[in-house]
Amino acid sequence: MTAVRQDAWSPDDDLILAEVTLRHIREGGTQLGAFEEVGERIGRTSAACGFRWNSCVRKRYEEAIQLAKQQRQKRNYMKKQTASATSHVSSIAVVEHEERTFRHEPLTEESLSVEAVIRFLRQWKTTYQELHRHIKALERDLKERDEQLLTLREENEHLSKEVNNVQTDYRAVNDDYKTLIQIMDRARRLTVLSEEEETKPRFKMDANGNLERIE
Template sequence: MVAQRQDAWTEEDDLILAEVTLRHIREGSTQLAAFEEVGQRLGRTPAACGFRWNSLVRKKYESAIQIAKAQRNQLKARSKKRTSTAESDRVQELSAPGTNQELAQEMTPELDVRTEVTEQAESTLTYDDVIRFLRQQKESYKKMRQVDQLLNQKEEEIKKLREENEQVKKELESIQKEYDMMNEDYQALMRIMDRARKLAFLGDDEQEERISFKMDKNGNLERVEKG
């Protein structure tokens, strides 16, 4: 059993998919047959090739698809014309003077029946291919729905993460402001303590007894001289 690839599609893979599919359209084959051929060449499932074609690659080759369909119609018209001409020539040959008229009359219904059977067989094969392809498209559609649901879930998660990130930023800004305020208070307190130490060493014993400090309601030290 050949392992099926699960890696991402490359530009070369897309080019092979487009080339093979357009060739099948041009030759009058089915897209399902094209997807099976591409799957064998790339090591992928026909469903994966069909999904890739219809979801992305097809949009890039709309003009080429129309040209391929026109070429297919021309080939069909030429083929029918050649077949019709050959059958007509055969009947005329059998109906020519000197030939067996009864044989010609017998051959004409037989040729009509053969043509009708061939057209019915081609129509049956086409319908079977369409049914198979539609079934695969149904599975591909289910996978697309699952991917869409997964993307929606991821978008909701990303939205929540962004909201949480904004909340954390606000909290961080608030903490930073509080830290800045505390740091300013600390620096002010250190300056007061340093000034107090300097004043304590400048005076003599008597001045030391007459001078004291008290803290006001704002937390600042004030120099107070005793009477």
């Protein structure tokens, strides 16, 4: 049974998780199988590996994931072509045998092998050319995606700079606004004090020593 670990993930653990998961994607396996394999290697549960992959590691390997998927497509395509070529050779052998049986001609290993190989090679040449064109198309698509990714990165950097500039301008405006509020509040208090001083009654002393209010 795999032990349950509570310690933090190390860079080596993340690297193992990425390598195994990408290999499973490339070879047509499942991510669950990858998480189980990683869990056995580093002593963690497959659920913990899956959570770590989806929450953290996957974000750092988006380009590698896309490349692994393209490699998987190439691999599957080549398997199909190989299977088709093998089936074609088998069909040639069956037809050859039926034709020779119908003509009552002896079927020798040499005649069957040579003719079958010639037909197989011709068919494989066509298959190879189609596969080569398919690979070229995938390479062009990959190049276009790389260019798009580069453009998006440049746009992201430009937008990040603009966001930083806006944040800086916002902080400056906010500081100016606070300063203005303080000035307005100080002016308001001075106005109130001035009005209180103007409304306060004043007195003077007359010649007889009595206080007389000054209007």
